[in-house]
Amino acid sequence: MQKVITDDLDALLDILPAHIRKPLCEQKDISDLLEVVLDLGRSPEARFPGREVVLNPREVDETDIDYVVSRIGNFGDDNRAGIERTLHRISAIRNREGRIVGLTCRVGRAVFGTIKVIEDLVESGKSVMLLGRPGVGKTTMLREVARVLADDINKRVIIVDTSNEIAGDGDIPHPAIGHARRMQVKTPAMQHAVMIEAVENHMPEVIVIDEIGTELEAQAARTIAERGVQLVGTAHGNTLENLMLNPTLADLIGGIQSVTLGDEEARRRGTQKSILERTSPPTFDIVVEIQERDRVAIHPDVAEAVDAILRGQAIDTEVRWLDENGEVRVEKPLVELKKGKEKKTAGRDQHRIYLFGVNRGRLEHMAREINLDLEIVDKVEEANLLVTSKNYYRRKPQKVRDAEAANLPIYVLKSNTPPQIRQMLQSIYPVAGPGKRDSFQVALAEAEEAVAKIKNGGEGEVELSPQSAYIRRLQHLIAERNEMASRSEGKDPNRRVKIYKG
Numbered sequence: 001m002q003k004v005i006t007d008d009l010d011a012l013l014d015i016l017p018a019h020i021r022k023p024l025c026e027q028k029d030i031s032d033l034l035e036v037v038l039d040l041g042r043s044p045e046a047r048f049p050g051r052e053v054v055l056n057p058r059e060v061d062e063t064d065i066d067y068v069v070s071r072i073g074n075f076g077d078d079n080r081a082g083i084e085r086t087l088h089r090i091s092a093i094r095n096r097e098g099r100i101v102g103l104t105c106r107v108g109r110a111v112f113g114t115i116k117v118i119e120d121l122v123e124s125g126k127s128v129m130l131l132g133r134p135g136v137g138k139t140t141m142l143r144e145v146a147r148v149l150a151d152d153i154n155k156r157v158i159i160v161d162t163s164n165e166i167a168g169d170g171d172i173p174h175p176a177i178g179h180a181r182r183m184q185v186k187t188p189a190m191q192h193a194v195m196i197e198a199v200e201n202h203m204p205e206v207i208v209i210d211e212i213g214t215e216l217e218a219q220a221a222r223t224i225a226e227r228g229v230q231l232v233g234t235a236h237g238n239t240l241e242n243l244m245l246n247p248t249l250a251d252l253i254g255g256i257q258s259v260t261l262g263d264e265e266a267r268r269r270g271t272q273k274s275i276l277e278r279t280s281p282p283t284f285d286i287v288v289e290i291q292e293r294d295r296v297a298i299h300p301d302v303a304e305a306v307d308a309i310l311r312g313q314a315i316d317t318e319v320r321w322l323d324e325n326g327e328v329r330v331e332k333p334l335v336e337l338k339k340g341k342e343k344k345t346a347g348r349d350q351h352r353i354y355l356f357g358v359n360r361g362r363l364e365h366m367a368r369e370i371n372l373d374l375e376i377v378d379k380v381e382e383a384n385l386l387v388t389s390k391n392y393y394r395r396k397p398q399k400v401r402d403a404e405a406a407n408l409p410i411y412v413l414k415s416n417t418p419p420q421i422r423q424m425l426q427s428i429y430p431v432a433g434p435g436k437r438d439s440f441q442v443a444l445a446e447a448e449e450a451v452a453k454i455k456n457g458g459e460g461e462v463e464l465s466p467q468s469a470y471i472r473r474l475q476h477l478i479a480e481r482n483e484m485a486s487r488s489e490g491k492d493p494n495r496r497v498k499i500y501k502g
Contacts, residue, residue: 007109008086009033015071015083015090015105017064020044023055034135035106038064039093065100073169077187078162082108082169087143087176089165108168110176111137115144117296117320117328121286123153127231129252129302131238132290138234139165139210141290145232146208147178155230158183158204162191166210180208192216199224209233218251222283231284240287240299241309245468253287253306255279258444258477272448274478276310278303295321319414331414351375354383356399357392359416366421380408387411387424443467447475450499451482461500466490472497 009030013021016036024030024046036055037045040062044055072090075081079092087108092100114137121128122145130138143166150157157180161167167182168174181202185194192214198207207224209217212235225231235252237243243253250256257279266273282302289297298318299305308315319331352375355363360376367374377383386403393400393412403410413420443465450462464475472488475497479486485502488495 007031007107008083008088009107011083011086012036012088012105012107015068017067019058020055020064027053033107035104037102037104038068039102040065065103068103068105069100076163077189080163080165082164084170085168085172085174087165087168087174089163108165109140110143110174111140112144112147112176114141114294115148116326117294117322118288118298119148121288121298121300122149122232124286125230126285127225127283128233128286128288129243129284130232130234130288130290131240131242132234133238136290137293138290142166142208142210142232142234143176146180146206147176149206149232150180151178155205156203157181157206157208158198158202159208160185160191160195160198160210162188162210166208192220195220195224199227199229204229206230206232211236212249212252215248215251218249218283222251225283233284239289240302240305243287244306244309245471247469247473251279252283253278253302254282256306256310258474258481260478260481272445274444274448274481276444276474278306278310282306291319292321295319351385352377352383354378354380354386354403356380356386356388356397357416358387358389358413358421362416362418363387363421363425366418366425372425383408385409385411387413389413389416443471443475444478447478447497447499451478451484454484454499454501455482461498463489464497464499466494466496469495475499 013025016024020036020038024033024036027033027046027048029048032048034047034049037047038060041059043057044060044064046053046055068090072083073081075092079094081090081092082088083090087110089106089108091104091106093102093104095101115122118128118141128145130141132138146157146159146166149155159166159173159177159180159182161182162185164170164184167177167180173180173182183194183198183202185191191209195207195209195217198204207229209221209231210233212218212221212233221231221233235243235249237246237249240253243249244256255278256276259275259277261273261275263273284302287299287302287305289299291297296319298320299315300318305315321329323329354377363376364374380386380399380403386400386408388400388410390412393410400410411424413424446464450459450464453459453462467475469492472495476486476488479497479499483502484499486497486499488497490496
């Protein structure tokens with residue numbers, strides 16, 4: 001199915017004062033408009049992909065704000081309003097007295113065909129979590145998921161629509177959701193209650209939820225999943241690791257707890273005595289990380305992926321995207337060391353890297369950012385890892401052929417960009433950088449070592465490295481289980497745990 005976009009742009013233009021609407025309509029790329037920003041005492045601005053335009057040198061006054069507010073729906077507790085029968089969202093900024101002093105008028109678009117890249121996952125009946133940065137298209141994809149499941153698969157779909165962002169403002173939902181039904185939420189604090197009400201009163205086969213963000217909502221999602229209802233939702237966070245580090249939402253991927261192993265079991269596993277393990281089955285079976293519009297990274301088995309991350313192992317992430325012909329392309333794990341298709345996660349100090357078609361200066365800069373010392377060699381014969389880009393690898397130049405003939409592992413970057421280089425470094429040096437996959441183990445190991453020092457009489461108290469609140473809680477658990485006392489000191493982001501004899 002080809003993409004069809006409907007944006008009801010005229011409805012948004014109609015709520016704007018004439019001196020703002022006229023110059024906006026003169027923009028050649030008005031069909032790409034993202035939002036119009038009206039701030040009291042400042043010139044009105046229109047935002048497009050990659051640029052901002054001042055629409056009129058005249059400053060926005062209270063009359064302009066009142067003109068817009070009088071033509072839209074009522075603002076809810078989340079300071080959001082809409083235009084009836086459209087997907088546009090108007091968000092307010094208020095002063096201390098509650099008076100509106102700014103408006104962000106965001107264009108809402110229904111994009112039919114946007115879920116082609118994950119359609120098989122949605123139709124599988126498994127619960128799917130969508131992650132991604134703001135503005136990347138999570139809600140747009142969620143809206144299309146609801147329509148496809150309701151119209152094409154003929155399932156009973158209920159949308160829990162907290163800010164009327166999925167199905168639009170007003171009592172009649174936007175046609176973009178097809179035959180899916182919509183339950184509005186009076187106030188964001190009641191979203192979890194409406195989620196449960198939807199299951200108890202309306203017998204849905206699928207529930208669609210935007211922005212699961214509280215512990216109560218995470219608990220409600222688990223309750224729904226345990227009743228056999230398929231969930232499709234979004235949550236705050238860009239990656240699976242973000243969810244794992246978020247104590248409020250960790251339950252969505254099974255929850256994480258600290259477990260103390262016996263000496264024999266720890267030796268058998270080759271780990272520290274205190275380890276992190278998943279608490280229960282995940283609420284969501286599949287996690288989809290939306291990297292860009294039409295490009296996603298997929299964790300098809302969340303339980304398996306979480307367990308691998310907790311053990312410091314590389315995880316297999318499937319990447320999909322739509323090519324220029326609208327066809328779905330699939331690429332298996334990005335971390336692919338091509339030596340008989342063998343995947344490895346090598347430790348620090350094991351790699352002597354030879355670069356072929358990869359920017360050395362950019363690589364060294366990224367390494368400095370994450371405090372990593374690289375050994376880059378000038379001859380392929382001295383290397384035990386060749387790093388190249390996908391474009392070079394496909395051409396099979398002599399250097400690549402020589403490396404393959406010598407059974408030299410080859411790391412293939414999708415593109416020669418900073419994010420891809422950073423991901424490569426954090427994959428082959430798993431203890432490197434702030435986004436390291438085994439940050440859990442490093443933090444726990446530090447707590448274990450502190451306990452051992454105190455038990456052996458070497459230290460009266462040991463101060464650990466700064467950590468997030470979630471990891472500090474786990475470090476406190478380690479101290480408690482070893483009959484030690486502990487406390488947190490300092491202010492975030494430098495707040496840390498101190499362990500001492502109780």
